[in-house]
Amino acid sequence: MIVRTAVCAALAVALSASAVIAQSKAIAERKEIMKGVGAAAKSGAAMARGSAPYDNAKAVEIFVVYANAAEKMPGLFPDDSKTGGETTASPKIWEDMNGFKAAMAKWGAEAKAAQGSVKDIDSFKTAFGAMGKMCGGCHEVYRVSK
Template sequence: MLVRTAVCAALAVALSAGAVLAQSKAIAERKEIMKGVGAAAKQGAALARGTEPYDNAKAVQVFAVYASAAEKMPGLFPDDSKTGGETTASPKIWEDMAGFNAAMAKWGASAKAAQASVKDIDGFKTAFGEIGKQCGACHEVYRIKK
């Protein structure tokens, strides 16, 4: 009887640890992806402002990072990742998952379209500004301000 209790307790601890690791993994992945988005946004701002010489390959790469993030993010919000890991994800994501996924799809489609169409600084500035507004709108609703 004592052995069975010990085995059950060990199994419960292992399962709890697994759940915490899964939660931590999703939050860590979200954070890593958003760090990449932040770096791409910084690169894009430098190109748009002219503090870095315009390079179309770099401009296209900014949008490639955005498109990749938009594709990955919807799968990184399991129910067990609502808290912990210093997440800034708002509970509104889980309350309105369809709206969040739609925002990600729109952002991704815009980024892919920009990736394919941007050929010069003027086109980049326009697309970068429009996509930046989508980022801000999503953060306004689905991110906790700290």
């Protein structure tokens, strides 16, 4: 009986640990993706302001980063990742998952369109500004400020 209790306790601990690892993995992956988005945004802002020279290849790559993030993000919000890992994800994501997925799809589509439409600094500023508004709108709804 003692052995069976010990085995059950060990199994419970192992299952709890694996759930925490899964939760942490989703949160860590979201954070890593958003760090990349932040770095791309910083680079884009520098070009848009003129503090960095305009580079069309870099401009397109910014929108590639955005599109890739938009594609990956919806799958990184399992129910067990609502809390922990210093997440800033708003409960609104899980309350309105269809709305969140639609916002990600729109962001991704706009980022893909921008990849083909950006030809010079003026077209970049237009597309980058529109993307910035989309980012801000999504953060307003689906992110909790620290």
